[in-house]
Amino acid sequence: MDSAAGSCNACGATGTALMKLSLGKDFFGRIYDRLSPSTDQSPKWYCEACSMQKNLQRDFRDISAEIDKLVAGQTSELSKPDEFQRATLRVREIVALLDTVQNRSSLLTSAEVTRLLERLNTVTVPA
Ligand SMILES: [Zn+2]
Numbered sequence: 594m595d596s597a598a599g600s601c602n603a604c605g606a607t608g609t610a611l612m613k614l615s616l617g618k619d620f621f622g623r624i625y626d627r628l629s630p631s632t633d634q635s636p637k638w639y640c641e642a643c644s645m646q647k648n649l650q651r652d653f654r655d656i657s658a659e660i661d662k663l664v665a666g667q668t669s670e671l672s673k674p675d676e677f678q679r680a681t682l683r684v685r686e687i688v689a690l691l692d693t694v695q696n697r698s699s700l701l702t703s704a705e706v707t708r709l710l711e712r713l714n715t716v717t718v719p720a
Contacts, residue, residue, distance in 0.1 A: 601638065602638055602639055603643040603646070603647065603700055604643050606643070610641060611639060620655035620683065621655060621659070621670045643700065647700060649700075650700045653701055653705070656684060656709065659680070677716075681710075684713060
């Protein structure tokens with residue numbers, strides 16, 4: 594697909610700069626396996642607002658998955674106090690950023706992120 598003639602894969606915007614998103618590493622610095630997720634087999638193109646949200650969504654998903662593990666008593670990146678701190682700050686940042694973007698796509702809603710922040714606030718990290 595020609596990026597100039599394409600449309601944003603998330604909100605359908607046309608006639609705007611589109612960027613191909615490459616998700617190389619996840620929030621915790623682990624290499625993201627591009628071959629496993631079925632959604633990553635074809636390149637996607639997003640307009641600026643959606644590509645930002647897509648990045649936020651990726652971090653949101655990484656942190657959500659890790660808090661699920663933590664709550665289940667499994668090994669989690671969030672059991673490290675510094676990672677937990679970093680993740681909490683990032684989620685707060687995502688809440689703030691979502692408030693400033695025009696939310697034309699439904700990649701990520703501030704309600705979802707607020708719920709994640711509430712979950713982080715109720716978890717006690719082992720010191
Ligand atoms: Zn878009």
